[in-house]
Amino acid sequence: MKNYEEMAKYVLEVRDEHERKKQKRKIIVRRCAPLAVSLCVFLIASLGVWRNMPAPNKFNTNIIQTTETVTASPVSTEKHTSVSTSVTRTTTAKISSVSRNATTASTAKTTSVTAAASGNVLTATRNLTQTHTNTTSEKTQIHVTHTTSEQGLAPCESTAKTVSSVTVTNTITTTVCVSQTTTLISNISGAVTRPWSEFSIDYRYNIAYVNGLNGRYLSSGIPIREFELGSFIAEAEMSGYDSDYCELRECTAKAYRINDTSENKAIAIKFDDDDNFYLYYFG
Amino acid sequence: MDNGESSYRRFLAGDDSGMFKLVRDFKDGLMLYLSSYTGDLSIAEDCVQDTFIKLAVKKPRFNGKSSFKTWLYTIGRNIAVDHKRRFFKHKKVSLDDCTTLSDESDLEQSYLVSEQKIALRHSLLRLKKEYQQVLHLSYFEEFSNSETAQIMGKTIKQVENLLYNARKALRAELEKEGFSYEKL
Numbered sequence: 001m002k003n004y005e006e007m008a009k010y011v012l013e014v015r016d017e018h019e020r021k022k023q024k025r026k027i028i029v030r031r032c033a034p035l036a037v038s039l040c041v042f043l044i045a046s047l048g049v050w051r052n053m054p055a056p057n058k059f060n061t062n063i064i065q066t067t068e069t070v071t072a073s074p075v076s077t078e079k080h081t082s083v084s085t086s087v088t089r090t091t092t093a094k095i096s097s098v099s100r101n102a103t104t105a106s107t108a109k110t111t112s113v114t115a116a117a118s119g120n121v122l123t124a125t126r127n128l129t130q131t132h133t134n135t136t137s138e139k140t141q142i143h144v145t146h147t148t149s150e151q152g153l154a155p156c157e158s159t160a161k162t163v164s165s166v167t168v169t170n171t172i173t174t175t176v177c178v179s180q181t182t183t184l185i186s187n188i189s190g191a192v193t194r195p196w197s198e199f200s201i202d203y204r205y206n207i208a209y210v211n212g213l214n215g216r217y218l219s220s221g222i223p224i225r226e227f228e229l230g231s232f233i234a235e236a237e238m239s240g241y242d243s244d245y246c247e248l249r250e251c252t253a254k255a256y257r258i259n260d261t262s263e264n265k266a267i268a269i270k271f272d273d274d275d276n277f278y279l280y281y282f283g
Numbered sequence: 284m285d286n287g288e289s290s291y292r293r294f295l296a297g298d299d300s301g302m303f304k305l306v307r308d309f310k311d312g313l314m315l316y317l318s319s320y321t322g323d324l325s326i327a328e329d330c331v332q333d334t335f336i337k338l339a340v341k342k343p344r345f346n347g348k349s350s351f352k353t354w355l356y357t358i359g360r361n362i363a364v365d366h367k368r369r370f371f372k373h374k375k376v377s378l379d380d381c382t383t384l385s386d387e388s389d390l391e392q393s394y395l396v397s398e399q400k401i402a403l404r405h406s407l408l409r410l411k412k413e414y415q416q417v418l419h420l421s422y423f424e425e426f427s428n429s430e431t432a433q434i435m436g437k438t439i440k441q442v443e444n445l446l447y448n449a450r451k452a453l454r455a456e457l458e459k460e461g462f463s464y465e466k467l
Contacts, residue, residue: 008306012299015339
């Protein structure tokens with residue numbers, strides 16, 4: 001049995017040992033704290049960035065996109081000169097190309113649906129695969145298609161510049177978009193013109209403002225069947241950019257709700273001159 | 284003696300001699316009390332040591348709601364209970380038990396001093412553990428019923444009942460051996 005001195009000494013030894021360990025732990029914590037804190041900050045920052053990334057477009061995720069095969073004729077010298085001289089007009093076209101990304105994609109969708117209806121499903125699918133091996137995202141496709149449609153306005157070099165300026169604005173797909181554009185242009189021996197009036201009506205009037213609802217709606221290119229329609233909402237002010245005349249065109253249409261879908265997400269638009277209903281999503 | 288509080292304060296202030304004084308003042312009494320929990324004096328000694336280590340390492344704050352001795356005995360009791368719970372399944376009889384008897388008699392000689400008290404403690408060891416504890420605290424350490432209740436984690440009423448029964452059992456035990464103790 002220990003006497004009181006031995007016990008007290010032992011107690012103090014244990015205390016000293018414990019304090020030494022405590023000191024060591026403190027030193028380790030002080031050394032590791034900056035690293036741990038910076039790691040935590042980095043994780044929090046990454047989480048914040050990840051959460052604030054824009055969600056992918058719900059309506060266009062399942063769209064089968066096609067590009068039209070361009071059978072272009074060489075650009076006439078006359079056209080080349082006229083566009084080159086009218087600087088103002090080219091600039092306006094640049095701006096319009098920014099706002100019409102989604103619309104171009106919807107046109108592509110319409111093309112594929114038509115092909116399927118005519119019984120050429122297999123052919124259409126094959127075309128799709130071949131055309132899109134190089135595209136990586138929907139946004140990229142949008143730019144490429146747009147480039148094609150702009151060919152008629154300017155020579156190849158001029159168009160390439162236009163698209164580049166668009167991609168600078170949409171920084172998300174910058175690299176892919178530019179490279180794709182270059183490839184396409186290199187394959188084109190000339191430029192084509194597609195008149196604005198030949199596009200489907202929802203493509204032409206791609207922006208809708210519904211009376212009584214806040215915000216604007218953009219065309220998705222998807223037709224809506226009648227049994228999916230809900231009640232009538234209000235008249236809608238439709239607008240679209242006429243690239244032939246470089247003018248903003250406007251018309252009115254009727255906006256309807258879609259069953260099981262909030263009007264804050266999507267609505268159906270019925271044009272007076274057209275029998276179809278088109279899906280417009282909140283943008 | 285100021286019941287150890289000033290020694291503990293001195294120790295907290297950095298004076299190690301305070302711990303020496305605490306150990307000297309309370310080691311033996313606490314060990315005898317805890318032996319009624321552990322049933323073994325060497326284990327009781329470990330528990331006493333752990334009690335002082337807890338004071339030295341964790342430095343718990345003494346708030347003065349009870350006497351320092353009561354507070355210390357409560358800590359000791361908790362440690363002994365923990366120890367008992369932890370080692371209940373691994374109870375073994377070691378060779379050290381052979382020396383326990385001599386150790387215990389030395390301790391009794393030095394701490395209890397009077398022959399009558401030693402005889403009383405021998406009889407007490409044959410009683411139930413709870414009776415031993417309550418009698419030890421009341422008769423050897425001279426704690427009040429409320430202090431005893433605080434140390435044992437019981438109500439005063441429970442302690443009073445326990446003391447009554449323990450006294451009766453001890454009286455019977457002493458009568459068997461031909462002793463009489465006037466305080467019972």
